[in-house]
Amino acid sequence: MTLKIARFLAEHQPATPCLVFDVDQAEENFRALQRALPVARIYYAVKANPAAPVLERLVRLGSCFDAASIEEIESCLAAGAQAEAISFGNTIKKAGAIARAYAHGVGMYAFDSAEELAKLARHAPGAAVYCRIMVANAGADWPLSRKFGTTVERARELMLQARGLGLDPMGLSFHVGSQQTSTASYEAAIAKVAMLFTDLHDAGVKLRMMNLGGGFPTRYRDEVPGIAAFADAIGAALARAFGNALPDIVIEPGRCIVGDAGVVASEVVLVSQRDPADPVRWVYLDIGRFGGLAETEGEAIKYRIATPHDGTATGPVSIAGPTCDGADILYEKSNYRLPLALTTGDRVELHATGAYVTTYASQAFNGFTPLKEHYI
Numbered sequence: 001m002t003l004k005i006a007r008f009l010a011e012h013q014p015a016t017p018c019l020v021f022d023v024d025q026a027e028e029n030f031r032a033l034q035r036a037l038p039v040a041r042i043y044y045a046v047k048a049n050p051a052a053p054v055l056e057r058l059v060r061l062g063s064c065f066d067a068a069s070i071e072e073i074e075s076c077l078a079a080g081a082q083a084e085a086i087s088f089g090n091t092i093k094k095a096g097a098i099a100r101a102y103a104h105g106v107g108m109y110a111f112d113s114a115e116e117l118a119k120l121a122r123h124a125p126g127a128a129v130y131c132r133i134m135v136a137n138a139g140a141d142w143p144l145s146r147k148f149g150t151t152v153e154r155a156r157e158l159m160l161q162a163r164g165l166g167l168d169p170m171g172l173s174f175h176v177g178s179q180q181t182s183t184a185s186y187e188a189a190i191a192k193v194a195m196l197f198t199d200l201h202d203a204g205v206k207l208r209m210m211n212l213g214g215g216f217p218t219r220y221r222d223e224v225p226g227i228a229a230f231a232d233a234i235g236a237a238l239a240r241a242f243g244n245a246l247p248d249i250v251i252e253p254g255r256c257i258v259g260d261a262g263v264v265a266s267e268v269v270l271v272s273q274r275d276p277a278d279p280v281r282w283v284y285l286d287i288g289r290f291g292g293l294a295e296t297e298g299e300a301i302k303y304r305i306a307t308p309h310d311g312t313a314t315g316p317v318s319i320a321g322p323t324c325d326g327a328d329i330l331y332e333k334s335n336y337r338l339p340l341a342l343t344t345g346d347r348v349e350l351h352a353t354g355a356y357v358t359t360y361a362s363q364a365f366n367g368f369t370p371l372k373e374h375y376i
Helices: 003-012 023-036 052-060 070-078 095-104 114-123 152-164 183-202 227-242 255-261 294-299
Strands: 018-021 040-045 064-067 086-088 108-111 128-132 140-142 168-173 178-180 209-211 248-251 262-272 281-285 314-320 329-331 337-339 347-351 372-375
Touching: 003 018, 003 262, 023 040, 023 052, 023 227, 023 255, 052 070, 064 070, 070 086, 070 095, 086 095, 095 114, 108 114, 114 152, 128 152, 152 168, 152 183, 168 183, 168 248, 183 209, 183 227, 255 262, 294 329
Parallel strands: 018 372, 040 064, 040 248, 064 086, 086 108, 108 128, 128 168, 168 209, 209 248, 281 314
Antiparallel strands: 018 262, 140 178, 262 281, 262 347, 314 329, 314 337
C-alpha cells in the first residue's frame, strides 16, 4: 500500500467496500516496464482497469492500448488515445463491433479462426491482422490457454488466407497466462512462435510483429519474480530466435501496471466459529466474489489481507463474502490465518486489488451496489 492510499484511508474513512487507487503508482509501474523492456511497445490491457483516470494518465505517458470490446475502444478514444494506438485484441468480436472500430480508424485486429478472419475481411477491409497461437500456460495462476489461440499449423494456413482476403497479415501473438510466475513460459513460447515466423517468411508472408501478450505478475501473498527477471529471459529468447533481425515487439501488460496501485477497504460483517470443535473461524467481509473478487475462484489469486490487529495472535480462518450464495467463498484451503481479536465492524484492507476487481463486480446481486472507486 502506498503512502497516498494510507493517508486517504486514514483521513477520509470512505464507506466500504471501496477501491482506493494511486494513479502515480500505476505510472511508476509503467515506467519501470519501459525501462526493463525498451525494445517493446506497451499496449496496456484495458480490461485490467478501464477507469478514465488510469487511461488518461497512460495516454499522457505514450502508451498504446489492447482493447477487448468496442466499449473499451471508445473509452480509450474518450481518454485521448489515437485510433492507431489501439489494438482490438479479443479474438471473439461481433461483426458490428468490428465495423464500429474500423469506422473509428482502428486498424489492428487479433484473430485465431477462419470464421473470425472472414468477419475481419468483410467489416475491416485491408486491416492489419495478427494470429494468436495457443501456448502452454504452465506457471500461470489464471490460465487462458483453452479458450483462445490456434495451433502453429493452423495459424500458417490462416495467415496465408488473410493475405488472399486482402488483409495485411502483420504478425503473430501468444499469451502465457495471467499472473505468470515462470520466466521459462515466455522463453518456450517465443521459440515456438519464432519458427512460424521463418516458415511464413519462406512462404512469402513478411511478418513484422510479435505480440508477447501480458501475464507479468503482481505480488500478492507470495513472492514472484520481478520484471527484470522476465525482461532478461525475454531478451535472451528473442536474441536466440531472431538475432539482429528483431521484429517489432508488442507486450500487453495489465495486472503488473495497476495491480499493486489499488487497495480494497472492507468491513468485517461477521466472525463466527460455526463448530465449537473446529478451530477454523468463518470471517465474512462486505465484499466477495460477486463484489469484484472473482479471481478468488479456485483460490487462484490470493490477496494479502491487513487488519487493525496485525502482530497479535492468529488462528485459521475461512473467508467469505456477504451474499446469500454458497459459491461466495473466497478462501477455505489456502491456509489463511487472521488475528483472534478480529471482530464484527473491523475495517480490513485487501492489498494489490487494482486489477480485475472493479469491473468484475456485479451490478446489484442481492441488492448490493457495485464497488465504489476513488482515484487519487
